[in-house]
Amino acid sequence: MTNIKGENFIADIHQLDVKGSGQAVVWRENEHGNPKKLKLTIPYALPGEKVSVTVERPWVRRWRAKPEEILQSHPERIEPVCPHFQKCGGCVWQHWDYSGQLKQKTNHVKQAIEAQGFDPSLVQDTVGMEDPWHYRNKMEFTFAPDGTLGLHEQGNFRNIISLETCLIAGKNMVEAAMEVANWALDHKLPGYNKDTHEGLLRHLMVRESFATGEIMLALFATEAPNSHLENAVNDLSERIGKKVPNVKSLLWLENTEWADRTQAAKTHILAGRDFIYDEMVGYRYRLWFDTFFQTNPTQAQKLVEIALEMGQPKKTEKMIDLFCGVGTFSLPFASRVAELAGIEIVETSIESAKRNAEDNDISNTYFLAKDARLGIDQVLETFGKPELLLLDPPRSGAGGKVMRRIGRSKPERIVYVSCNPDTFATDIKELIPFGYKLEVVQPVDLFPHTYHVECCALLTYVGE
Incomplete structure (x- = not known):
């Protein structure tokens, strides 16, 4: 091991990682004069930029460091307006023009589904905000x-x-x-x-x-x-x-x-x-300190409206809302179907969902506090096969067992709401052997100036 204190490199940013940081590869010689690859993670750098960075331990294979100087800047780079930017962890993209952020989020979703064999042209342009500031509730x-x-x-x-x-x-x-x-x-x-x-x-x-x-x-x-x-x-x-x-x-x-x-x-x-x-969307909810509720209400309303448009709920149909939480999607869908069953493992959320349904005079709902996979089995036994199923799982996704259980239950239409394009893509791949076709994916930006992106997708049963 050498005693080099640090070495300066000129790095070309070729892409961003899943957390919005720049990725670069540089080469340096080891003590024997042989070339060695060094992978750099450089936050606050944008694709196509050339930056100067110091690596304190250049003999390692990976290093993370902020750029010391932007030698060639992205045309969409702007001056951040918050005095805390690059200090607090709330935002990572305030230095990127908002239109560029939206394009990057669209590309992220396209790359995620293409990696699982789906057609990236099914992904629509990300729905952004007119005013992407002061949006968190x-x-x-x-x-x-x-x-x-x-x-x-x-x-x-x-x-x-x-x-x-x-x-x-x-x-x-x-x-x-x-x-x-x-x-x-x-x-x-x-x-x-x-x-x-x-x-x-x-x-x-x-x-x-x-x-x-x-x-x-x-x-x-x-x-x-x-x-x-x-x-x-x-x-x-x-x-x-x-x-x-x-x-x-x-x-x-x-x-x-x-x-x-x-x-x-x-x-x-x-x-x-x-x-x-x-x-x-015209429905009232009670929020306690530990209630999960969408943190961007403006965009969350758009997300619900998109889900309703994709799902096309009908008054003659039964529906399952999987990972239903406090009923964010359950209530607007329940008003448009014959019966709705909501499944959620967190008991306090189920109690809130029941109370929210009562507050809004909605009486055609059944909420079950249970693990998703076991909950589906119980609901199918007592409730029957649904024509429509909506799921909004956590960032880790629903998982193969849950997705295969959904596939076997064969709802006519599946609306998948996701906060993680990568787990979304691996989840929906599980449905293809059961006869489902991906129709459309609509990304929605609920977190401007961050790398996060939500998406809403429709899959229809076309036969195995």
Whole structure:
């Protein structure tokens, strides 16, 4: 092993990886004068760019480093507008013109399905946003040990960047978060130290309904709001009530676990109720602090509308909604079919789905808390064969066993909603031996300035 401190390379970015970082290959000689390949991952570099980068250990096979200088820039490169860009991990593509981001997302979906043998021309252009800023209706901020509130530094989970702004979060959410940040500093309340496991304040979750205007503030702390915190807690309630009147749910959540997650052993309602109301496609939903709901309501509504257009639900049909969550797709589809069965492994989500159906006067639904594959079997026994099946699995996909079970049940039409083009492509390949044909894939951008892309696809049964 050599003692070289570092070596500079000129790298040509030939593609992006699945997390939006540039990929390059350079060659260097080893101690015997033989050529060796070095694969570079270079965040914030764009395809076709030529960049200068220093590799601290050039004898390794792979290295990750930020570009020191852009020697030849992409024509769509722009100046990022957020002061936190390249520091926090919320955005990775603010330096890329939005039209370029959309083209890259379309190409990602095309490459994913082509790799599994499908025709890439079935992929439509990605549906983007007119205004790709302030689109998120949920954010999680973290307290540093000194009590400041902010976001995790990219690549350094223990360092918190003090919050000045967030250009992808709703403006009212940022204002509400700043009020809590100022309150914590005024009362000199310590943040949680991940190394010593000491401190009071851990996280702040902010949710906002863009439809109703209601806001939830959920403060995660290592202890209950006991008597020695009475003055601080009362002040928080008064401040929020005066300065952010749209907060309809102010919560103090106890989290004594070492794991750095927004979980709670006990919930204390400081003001309002323990949920807020949201709306989508004309249906009302209750959202608790741990409810999964699409974080971009503008684009999520488009996604639901696209799914409805693809699925063509009919009043004479039965339908299964697999991985149904709290009923985001279930409710609008249930209003258009004879019967709908929703399956979801998370019991609290199923309880929410039942409550949301009741709130919207929808009575033709049946919700089952069960693993997807076993749930399908149980529903088919009691419910019968569906003409239409929709699935919206997690990023890991539905998996071969679930997809083959779907194939054997032979619904006429399958609508697959995915947040991961790669697992989507491997999943739908499982349906081909059962007689299904991929008709169309429509990507939708729910996360501007990030590499994530959702897509909605239609498969029809054409016979084995």
